[in-house]
Amino acid sequence: xxxxxxxxxxxxxxxxxxxxxxxxxxxxxxxxxxxxxxxxxxxxxxxxxxxxxxxxxxxxxxxxxxxxxxxxxxxxxxxxxxxxxxxxxxxxxxxxxxxxxxxxxxxxxxxxxxxxxxxxxxxxxxxxxxxxxxxxxxxxxxxxxxxxxxxxxxxxxxxxxxxxxxxxxxxxxxxxxxxxxxxxxxxxxxxxxxxxxxxxxxxxxxxxxxxxxxxxxxxxxxxxxxxxxxxxxxxxxxxxxxxxxxxxxxxxxxxxxxxxxxxxxxxxxxxxxxxxxxxxxxxxxxx
Amino acid sequence: xxxxxxxxxxxxxxxxxxxxxxxxxxxxxxxxxxxxxxxxxxxxxxxxxxxxxxxxxxxxxxxxxxxxxxxxxxxxxxxxxxxxxxxxxxxxxxxxxxxxxxxxxxxxxxxxxxxxxxxxxxxxxxxxxxxxxxxxxxxxxxxxxxxxxxxxxxxxxxxxxxxxxxxxxxxxxxxxxxxxxxxxxxxxxxxxxxxxxxxxxxxxxxxxxxxxxxxxxxxxxxxxxxxxxxxxxxxxxxxxxxxxxxxx
Numbered sequence: 001x002x003x004x005x006x007x008x009x010x011x012x013x014x015x016x017x018x019x020x021x022x023x024x025x026x027x028x029x030x031x032x033x034x035x036x037x038x039x040x041x042x043x044x045x046x047x048x049x050x051x052x053x054x055x056x057x058x059x060x061x062x063x064x065x066x067x068x069x070x071x072x073x074x075x076x077x078x079x080x081x082x083x084x085x086x087x088x089x090x091x092x093x094x095x096x097x098x099x100x101x102x103x104x105x106x107x108x109x110x111x112x113x114x115x116x117x118x119x120x121x122x123x124x125x126x127x128x129x130x131x132x133x134x135x136x137x138x139x140x141x142x143x144x145x146x147x148x149x150x151x152x153x154x155x156x157x158x159x160x161x162x163x164x165x166x167x168x169x170x171x172x173x174x175x176x177x178x179x180x181x182x183x184x185x186x187x188x189x190x191x192x193x194x195x196x197x198x199x200x201x202x203x204x205x206x207x208x209x210x211x212x213x214x215x216x217x218x219x220x221x222x223x224x225x226x227x228x229x230x231x232x233x234x235x236x237x238x239x240x241x242x243x244x245x246x247x248x249x250x251x252x253x254x255x256x257x258x259x260x261x262x263x264x265x266x267x268x269x270x271x272x273x274x275x276x277x278x279x280x281x282x283x284x285x286x287x
Numbered sequence: 288x289x290x291x292x293x294x295x296x297x298x299x300x301x302x303x304x305x306x307x308x309x310x311x312x313x314x315x316x317x318x319x320x321x322x323x324x325x326x327x328x329x330x331x332x333x334x335x336x337x338x339x340x341x342x343x344x345x346x347x348x349x350x351x352x353x354x355x356x357x358x359x360x361x362x363x364x365x366x367x368x369x370x371x372x373x374x375x376x377x378x379x380x381x382x383x384x385x386x387x388x389x390x391x392x393x394x395x396x397x398x399x400x401x402x403x404x405x406x407x408x409x410x411x412x413x414x415x416x417x418x419x420x421x422x423x424x425x426x427x428x429x430x431x432x433x434x435x436x437x438x439x440x441x442x443x444x445x446x447x448x449x450x451x452x453x454x455x456x457x458x459x460x461x462x463x464x465x466x467x468x469x470x471x472x473x474x475x476x477x478x479x480x481x482x483x484x485x486x487x488x489x490x491x492x493x494x495x496x497x498x499x500x501x502x503x504x505x506x507x508x509x510x511x512x513x514x515x516x517x518x519x520x521x522x523x524x525x526x527x528x529x530x531x532x533x534x535x
Contacts, residue, residue, distance in 0.1 A: 042366070159379040159388060166366045166376065173337040173355050174432065175380020221412055222367050 013246040018133055022199075022252065025135040026238035028143035029196045030208055032150040034234030035227045036192055037213030039154070039185055042165045047097070048186070050206045051104040053193050055081030057111030057202050060127045065114065070127070071142070074194045081107055082190075130201025130253030132242075139198060146195045153188055154227070161185065162223065200253050207257035208234055215267035237263055288315040290436045290467035291336065291353075295345035298328075298335045304343050306331045311485055311494045313436060313467035318458055320478030320497070321471040323487040324510050329471045332487065333438050336469070349436065354429025356439040359421055364414035370424045371409040374399050377431030392431075399427035403457055419450025423457060437461065439470045443477065475501060 014020050040049050059077020063070050081103065088099030115124040126134065154161070164171045164181045171178045189209075197205045212234035213226075220226035240263075241256030248255070289312055296309035306328030313319060323329045334340040336353055354377070374396035375388050382388065388396075400409050403423040408416060413424060422442045429437045439458075443451050455477075462468055462482075470481070478484050479497045486492040486500065486509040493500045493509075 155387070156385045159375070159382070160384065162368060162372065163376045163379050166363055166368060166373065167357065170337070170355050170357055172339050173353065174376060174428075217367075220367065222369065223372075226367055 013243060019242070019246070021135050021137075021140060022132045023239065023242060025140055025143050025199050026132055026242060026256065027235050028140070028147050029199055030212070030234035030238045031231045032143075032147045032192055033196060033205075033208035034212040034216075034231035035154055036150055036188055037209040037211075037234070038216065038223070038227045038230050039161055039165070040189060040209055041213045041217060043182070043185060045185070045189065046206070046210050048100070049189050049193065049209055051085075051100050052078060052081060052190055053197060053202055053205050055084070055104045055107040056193065056197065057108050057127070058114060059111075060197070060202065061111045061114040061124060064124055064127060070198050071194060074197060077107070077111075078190050078194065126201070127197075128202050129251055130197075130199055130204055132199045132252045132256075135199055142195055143199070146192065150188060150192060153184070157181070157184060158223075200256065204253045204257045207260050208238070211257075211260040211264045212237060215264045218267045218271035233263055233267075234260070288465070289313070290315055290349065290351055291469075292348040293336075293345065296332075296335065296342050296347065297344040298331050298340055298342050300331075300340075306487060306489060307344075308490045309345070309487070310491065313469060315435070315465040315467055316462050317483055318462045318468045318470060318481040319483040319485055320481045321469055321485050321487070322473075322475065322478060322509055323471075323492075327488040327509070328490075329487060330440075333440065333469075333471070336436075336438060351435030352432055353436045353438065354432045354434030356422060356425040356429060356437060356442055358440050358444065359418065366413065368413050369410050370400060370405060370413055370416065370420075370427075371396055373413050373424050374409075374427040374431050377428040377433075380432075395431050396427070399430040400424070402430060403427045404453065417450065418444075419446050419454055422446075422454060426457060426461070434466070436467045436469070439468065441471050441473065443472065443474065475506065 014023060040046055056074045056077030059073040059075070059080065060070050061073070062068075063073020063076075066073075084103035084107065085100050088094070088103050089096050091099060094102070115127070160176050160181050163174060163176050164178045167174070168178050171181075192209070193205060196208065200208055212230040215233050216226045216230035220229050237260035238256050240259040242252060244250060244259060245252040245255040250258075291313040293312070294310050297304040297307040298309075299305045305326075309332065311319075321329050321332070331340065333355065335342055335347060336349065337355055338353075371393070375392060377399070378388055378392040378395060382392070397406065397409060400406055403426050405420060405423055405427065408420060408424075413421060416424065422439075426437070426439075442454060446454065458468055458470070469485070470478075472478055479501060481497065483495060484497045484500045485494045486505055488509050488511070493505045
């Protein structure tokens with residue numbers, strides 16, 4: 001009796017093909033986002049990832065207004081943002097961070113202006129907050145392809161990513177160009193954002209990239225388990241978020257972000273408790 | 288056998304050279320101490336030898352691979368890698384970018400860790416090792432790289448006597464196997480025990496066997512007239528104190 005009730009509580013949200021597709025899409029994006037998120041954390045790219053996600057807004061909006069594929073608009077938006085950031089970084093008087101902030105707020109503002117004009121069709125909200133319940137089979141295929149590409153590329157580049165992340169200043173002496181590794185990682189991050197932004201939304205996509213990796217960082221002591229843990233936490237977060245959304249009637253993207261942040265808080269608390277216990281080996285550091 | 292030959296070298300970062308008139312030779316089997324004040328050009332010389340910085344003038348000939356044992360930075364301690372992972376980094380550039388290290392590379396990395404006396408710590412987290420052990424892991428990385436020249440950046444800093452003695456023995460063995468070692472240090476006394484000494488302070492002050500080179504005049508020209516750093520505490524003393532200490 002209890003089991004049957006529990007079973008129906010667990011199964012109810014997925015009776016609709018719409019929610020089943022949403023679940024599949026979210027899980028695929030979570031796997032890709034969790035894995036690459038670890039490198040975003042180690043390469044201090046959280047701000048860049050957030051900036052890129054926001055900066056591609058005008059491209060998405062223009063594509064939505066013109067009835068073009070969002071992927072195309074997002075890609076154009078990314079190129080525009082990259083050019084803008086590259087130009088702003090060349091102005092010597094302002095720092096790189098400031099340059100990025102100026103370009104990103106300009107582009108995000110432009111996107112918001114277009115999105116909020118009276119001519120804009122309904123559904124632009126989906127661009128900002130995601131439209132996970134509206135994913136098509138094409139979107140699903142795209143997300144599947146994304147997982148293959150991201151995991152394949154991270155696997156192939158693993159040794160070089162580890163080397164530059166561990167010892168950037170001596171990477172060249174070890175025969176690896178940090179500039180090339182950085183560029184490869186940024187391109188991967190851009191591709192993930194481009195595909196994930198449609199399901200998870202311009203404002204919330206970064207939650208799937210950063211929160212699971214930050215949680216896994218607290219729990220794992222090696223890179224491969226950390227990436228697996230990040231992907232697992234991301235999957236748990238999106239599944240939990242979709243349940244929350246179903247039963248609490250909240251927006252899907254926002255619910256996913258909320259659950260992911262909750263999981264991070266749990267990981268932080270558990271890590272703090274272990275640190276206070278006597279069993280953790282002291283980090284050996286000379287005075 | 289000459290491993291590195293430097294002639295008429297000047298190097299800097301856009302403005303005036305921060306290091307000039309450098310000419311020396313590293314031969315297989317040599318342990319060479321690199322002495323100089325902070326900002327005297329030791330790091331710049333390393334960067335030129337590693338190919339990270341192009342010389343403003345002069346030539347650097349180094350036919351073999353050059354490995355480096357850097358000082359430990361905070362970011363490295365936090366990175367979730369094992370000692371074996373770090374040693375394996377020496378093999379990365381030998382592989383095409385799509386290939387992951389295989390059994391051969393892992394074997395070479397374990398062998399190198401054994402050579403530095405850390406076979407048992409292969410799976411330990413790098414950041415959990417002691418300072419001396421971390422230095423030896425980075426030496427193992429240079430061995431995996433098959434480096435015929437190894438540059439060490441103040442490898443003895445903050446190390447207790449037992450760890451220092453173990454590292455000193457390892458360096459002796461690496462040199463005996465035909466490698467050339469260039470060891471940046473603040474410890475003048477320790478450099479006296481090595482084969483050659485290179486003193487820099489914006490320019491090359493002296494190069495040669497420690498017995499010939501480490502005179503009071505050279506040390507004053509290297510560290511400035513008034514004060515010198517003394518080994519161990521990083522404290523500074525007037526030069527005449529140091530001279531007494533060094534002579535004793």
